Amino acid sequence: MRTATDRYSGGAILLHWLIAALLIGNIVLALSMERAPTLFMIHKSIGILVLLLTLIRIGWRLTHPAPALSAGLAAWERVTARVTHVAFYIALLAIPLLGWAAASTGRRGTGVLFGGIQWFDLPIGRSRALHELFGEVHELAVYFTIALIALHIAGALKHHFIDRDGEMRRMLPGR
Numbered sequence: 001m002r003t004a005t006d007r008y009s010g011g012a013i014l015l016h017w018l019i020a021a022l023l024i025g026n027i028v029l030a031l032s033m034e035r036a037p038t039l040f041m042i043h044k045s046i047g048i049l050v051l052l053l054t055l056i057r058i059g060w061r062l063t064h065p066a067p068a069l070s071a072g073l074a075a076w077e078r079v080t081a082r083v084t085h086v087a088f089y090i091a092l093l094a095i096p097l098l099g100w101a102a103a104s105t106g107r108r109g110t111g112v113l114f115g116g117i118q119w120f121d122l123p124i125g126r127s128r129a130l131h132e133l134f135g136e137v138h139e140l141a142v143y144f145t146i147a148l149i150a151l152h153i154a155g156a157l158k159h160h161f162i163d164r165d166g167e168m169r170r171m172l173p174g175r
Ligand code: HEM
Pocket: 022, 023, 026, 027, 030, 031, 043, 044, 045, 046, 047, 048, 050, 095, 096, 097, 098, 099, 100, 101, 102, 103, 110, 135, 136, 138, 139, 142
């Protein structure tokens, strides 16, 4: 029998799914968008939102410990889960920061976000070379993260449908 302490807290579950939806949505948007100004503003706004939510999420994580992994997991599963989760937190910070750095070093700066807020640039100056470098690494970090997402979802589905061990339910809303 699983008890309430076996699952993630409501806040952790809300932030997990909100950030997952915004991240996947922004990847799809970025890879399909023409550089139309409005779409690009939406791209940067969602990205900054992911950054802010991730800071809140890390604060939440540090004050609301995660439930222990099931006792039945093999050592390699524990290590893979741990490494994937830490890599996600790094990616969720690095991707928006690199995008913001690319925008900040570009000719026009970060500009207006969320439909009307003049956003500030990271204080690293304007530079074409840096703009291109940050843009490239921003995009590379996204491809790396797509692989992480695939691994993470494969793991979640394996536990849910093959092992049927309740790992997945820990991150689902419910009683
Ligand atoms: C969830 C966060 C984000 C994701 C998943 C993401 C994803 C991407 C992807 C996949 C591209 C490549 C698009 C292409 O060239 O085909 C891209 C480009 C870009 N993104 Fe983001 N992005 C995020 C956050 C941000 C943020 C916060 C900013 C700025 C405030 C930003 C600014 C840019 C810029 C300037 C480019 C163009 C880079 C270039 O010229 O090569 N991104 N983004």
